[in-house]
Amino acid sequence: MIVGILKEIKSEENRVSMTPAGVEVMKHNGHEVLVEKYAGLGSGFEDAAYAQAGAEIVATPKEIFSRSEMVMHVKEPLPPEYGLIREDQIVFTYLHLAAAEELTRVLIKSKSICIAYETIQKADRSLPLLTPMSEVAGRMAIQQGAKYLEMAQGGHGVLLGGVPGVDPGTVVVIGGGVVGTHAAKMACGLGAKVYVLDMSLDRLRYLSDVMPANCFLLFATPATLRDLITRADVVVGAVLVPGAKAPKLLTREMLKTMKKGAVIVDVAIDQGGCFETSKATTHSDPIFTVEGVVHYCVANMPGAVAKTSTLALTNATLPYAVQIANKGWQRAMKENPEVKAGANVIKGKVTYKGVSDAFGLEYVPIDSLL
Numbered sequence: 106m107i108v109g110i111l112k113e114i115k116s117e118e119n120r121v122s123m124t125p126a127g128v129e130v131m132k133h134n135g136h137e138v139l140v141e142k143y144a145g146l147g148s149g150f151e152d153a154a155y156a157q158a159g160a161e162i163v164a165t166p167k168e169i170f171s172r173s174e175m176v177m178h179v180k181e182p183l184p185p186e187y188g189l190i191r192e193d194q195i196v197f198t199y200l201h202l203a204a205a206e207e208l209t210r211v212l213i214k215s216k217s218i219c220i221a222y223e224t225i226q227k228a229d230r231s232l233p234l235l236t237p238m239s240e241v242a243g244r245m246a247i248q249q250g251a252k253y254l255e256m257a258q259g260g261h262g263v264l265l266g267g268v269p270g271v272d273p274g275t276v277v278v279i280g281g282g283v284v285g286t287h288a289a290k291m292a293c294g295l296g297a298k299v300y301v302l303d304m305s306l307d308r309l310r311y312l313s314d315v316m317p318a319n320c321f322l323l324f325a326t327p328a329t330l331r332d333l334i335t336r337a338d339v340v341v342g343a344v345l346v347p348g349a350k351a352p353k354l355l356t357r358e359m360l361k362t363m364k365k366g367a368v369i370v371d372v373a374i375d376q377g378g379c380f381e382t383s384k385a386t387t388h389s390d391p392i393f394t395v396e397g398v399v400h401y402c403v404a405n406m407p408g409a410v411a412k413t414s415t416l417a418l419t420n421a422t423l424p425y426a427v428q429i430a431n432k433g434w435q436r437a438m439k440e441n442p443e444v445k446a447g448a449n450v451i452k453g454k455v456t457y458k459g460v461s462d463a464f465g466l467e468y469v470p471i472d473s474l475l
Contacts, residue, residue: 106430107137109173110155111166112144115180117388119147119411122177122198123426124419125158132159136430139163139173148415170194175430179418180405181208192216193452195434197426199223199238202449203350203463204377212450213466218434223375224348224457225425225447232347233443234425236283237417239372241407243287243343246370247276249401250339251295253368253392259399261366263338266296273297277333279325279354279379280343281308284372288341293317300333330354335362342371342379348449349459351376357396365397374402439475 108131110123121144123131128138140160142152152162163169170176170189178198182190187208190196192215200221202209212219222234232239247265254260254274267273276292278285281303292299293316301316302325303309309322316322323329334340334355340363344351351373360369360382373379374386382395385404392401407414425444429437438445449457454469461468 106174106433107139107172108426108430109163109169109176110138110140110144110160111169111176111178111186112141113147113179113408114166114183114185115405115408118180118405118408120179120405120408120415120418121145121148121150121411122179122418122422124148124415125150125154125160127419127423127426128155128158128160130423130427131430134427134431137161139169141166141169145415148411150415175426177422177426179408179415181205182211187211187215190215190217193218195220195429197222197422197429199375200449201375202457202460203348204375206464209450209455209460209464209466213453213455216453217450218452219450220429220434220444220447221348221449221457222422222447224449224459225443226347227443234418234421235345235347237421238407238414239283240287241410241414241417242372243284243341244291245406245409246284246288246341246343246372247291247295247339249391249403249406250276250341250368250370253399253401254338254366256366259366259392259394260368261338261364265292265338273319274338275336276300276339276341277330277337278302278341278343279330280345281305281312281322282343282345284345285341285343286312288343288372289316289320292339293320297339302330302333331359331362334359335364337363338367340367340369342369342373342383344373344379345376346459348457349376350463351379353379353381355380357381360396360398363396363398366399368399368401371400371402372406374404378402435475438471445471445475
C-alpha cells in the first residue's frame with residue numbers, strides 16, 4: 106500500500122503522524138511511504154531522516170492525496186484539503202466528527218474510508234490511540250492552569266502549591282479517566298489541594314489506592330460540583346464520551362459563582378467542550394474571559410510539546426496503521442474489532458452512532474459494509 110504522511114496545517118500544530126522509525130517499520134512490511142516536505146520539522150525530524158528510513162519526500166499535499174491509498178494526519182482535515190480527499194481513500198487520523206458537522210458532510214460526500222484514532226477501542230473499553238495524547242493533555246492542563254492563575258496572565262494571583270504558612274490552591278478535576286488522572290497527579294505533585302469527581306465508584310476506589318494524600322476522590326453529582334467550583338482556583342474539564350459530543354457540565358450560571366480570576370481548562374474541547382461557555386482557541390490566542398473566569402480551550406494542546414507527543418502517538422498508532430496497510434481496511438476490521446470501532450464514515454455512510462446522533466444523520470452499522 107502507498108501511505109502518505111501529511112504536514113499538519115492546523116494553527117501551530119507541530120506534531121507529525123509518523124516518525125522516521127515508523128517509516129522504517131512500514132517499509133519492512135512492504136509498503137511505500139510518501140512524506141510531505143518539512144512534515145516532521147516541528148517535531149525535530151528532518152526530511153533527510155525520513156529519506157534515510159526509506160520514505161519518498163513529496164513537495165505538496167495535493168501529490169500526497171493523489172498518489173496515496175491511505176493518508177495519515179494528526180488532526181482532522183481542514184478546508185484546503187477537503188477537495189483533495191478521494192473516493193475509497195483511507196483517511197486515518199483524529200477526526201472528532203461529533204463536534205464538526207461541516208467536515209462530517211464533506212467526508213460523506215467524498216465516499217472515502219474515514220477511520221478515527223479517537224474511537225478505536227479495546228475490549229476493556231480503553232482508547233489506545235487517545236490515551237497517549239490524553240496523558241500529555243492532562244499534564245499540560247495543570248501547567249496551563251498554573252500559568253494563567255498569574256496576575257499578568259489575567260488570573261487572581263494564586264500559586265497552586267502555596268508556600269509554608271499559606272494555603273495551596275484548589276484544583277477540581279471533573280472526570281477520573283486518563284486526562285483526569287494525569288491532571289490530578291501533576292496538581293498533587295505541585296502541592297495543590299486536588300478534588301477528582303467521577304461517577305464510577307470502581308474508578309474512585311482505584312484512584313484512592315494510587316493517588317497521594319492531597320487528592321480527594323468524590324462521587325460526581327451536580328450538588329458536589331456546584332459546591333466545589335466556588336472554592337476552585339483551577340477547574341479541569343476531563344469528561345469524554347467516546348466519539349460523541351461532550352456533555353455540558355458547567356453552565357454559565359455556575360460560572361458566576363466562581364472566584365474572579367479563577368481558570369478553567371477544557372480538555373474536552375475537541376469534542377465540543379464540557380463547559381457551556383467554552384469555544385475552541387489556539388496556541389497563539391489561547392484564552393478568553395467570561396464572567397471574570399479565564400477560559401483555556403486550546404483544541405490541540407499536545408501540539409505545544411510536539412516532540413514528546415509525536416513519539417508517544419507513533420508508538421500507539423503504528424501497529425494499527427501497519428494492520429490496515431497489510432490487510433486493507435475491510436479485512437483489518439473483520440479480523441480486529443478494535444480497528445472496526447474506528448470506522449466513522451465509510452463510503453458515504455455514517456458508521457459511528459455518536460456522530461449520527463450529533464447531527465441527526467442516518468446510522469449504518471459498519472458490519473453491513475464488510
